[in-house]
Amino acid sequence: DAGVTQSPTHLIKTRGQHVTLRCSPISGHKSVSWYQQVLGQGPQFIFQYYEKEERGRGNFPDRFSARQFPNYSSELNVNALLLGDSALYLCASSLADRVNSPYNEQFFGPGTRLTVL
Amino acid sequence: GNSVTQMEGPVTLSEEAFLTINCTYTATGYPSLFWYVQYPGEGLQLLLKATKADDKGSNKGFEATYRKETTSFHLEKGSVQVSDSAVYFCALKDQTGANNLFFGTGTRLTVIP
Numbered sequence: 293d294a295g296v297t298q299s300p301t302h303l304i305k306t307r308g309q310h311v312t313l314r315c316s317p318i319s320g321h322k323s324v325s326w327y328q329q330v331l332g333q334g335p336q337f338i339f340q341y342y343e344k345e346e347r348g349r350g351n352f353p354d355r356f357s358a359r360q361f362p363n364y365s366s367e368l369n370v371n372a373l374l375l376g377d378s379a380l381y382l383c384a385s386s387l388a389d390r391v392n393s394p395y396n397e398q399f400f401g402p403g404t405r406l407t408v409l
Numbered sequence: 410g411n412s413v414t415q416m417e418g419p420v421t422l423s424e425e426a427f428l429t430i431n432c433t434y435t436a437t438g439y440p441s442l443f444w445y446v447q448y449p450g451e452g453l454q455l456l457l458k459a460t461k462a463d464d465k466g467s468n469k470g471f472e473a474t475y476r477k478e479t480t481s482f483h484l485e486k487g488s489v490q491v492s493d494s495a496v497y498f499c500a501l502k503d504q505t506g507a508n509n510l511f512f513g514t515g516t517r518l519t520v521i522p
Contacts, residue, residue, distance in 0.1 A: 296452070323508065325508075325509060327510075332514070332515075333514055333515070334413070334415075334498050334500070334512030334513050334514050334515050335453070335498075335510070335512050336512070337509040337510065337511070340508060340509055347508070348508070348509050350509070382452060382453065384453075386508065388508075396508050397455060398455075398508075398510065399455075400445075400452035400453040400454070401452050402450070402451055402452045403452055
């Protein structure tokens with residue numbers, strides 16, 4: 293079975309540009325979460341979506357937005373890119389969204405490495 | 410708030426050496442605790458977890474025990490292999506919040522033959 297897939301693998305942008313990152317969850321998984329991993333740091337939570345609705349948001353500026361589609365795939369959008377947005381962006385999917393559910397284990401994709409010049 | 414403090418790396422060990430990576434946490438309520446591993450060029454993989462105090466998570470020879478009294482979840486392995494070389498992340502999930510993880514900064518382990 294395919295795991296979580298993300299595209300593109302690598303991306304280079306310049307300051308001020310806009311970027312869209314894509315994620316396809318494991319088949320049957322309805323929840324998608326996004327994390328930012330700056331070099332040398334642990335991942336930081338950005339968004340969680342379940343059944344196309346936002347269920348959680350981390351401490352990120354409004355330049356970051358996301359959405360989930362009817363097929364449960366998701367896009368992360370970042371506007372007005374800054375040098376500090378350079379990072380590995382990880383997508384994770386899970387069956388359920390409730391924190392106490394036994395089906396909420398998150399499975400991570402390989403990430404999209406974004407470089408902002 | 411929620412936070413995870415992890416032993417600074419990098420850690421370099423010889424094959425068959427004993428491994429300990431320290432992890433302590435701060436959380437509201439009673440979190441679940443996790444260790445994730447990230448191999449070069451790959452995403453995060455769940456290594457083990459524990460959901461309540463005194464639980465021991467174990468997988469592939471790695472173990473960690475949820476110690477509420479010391480707010481710790483140290484990772485141990487009795488005999489490391491070259492294939493264990495990776496970055497290890499301690500993480501928690503707050504049972505009262507959203508279904509998201511709070512990660513430590515990661516510890517890079519290199520095992521030399």
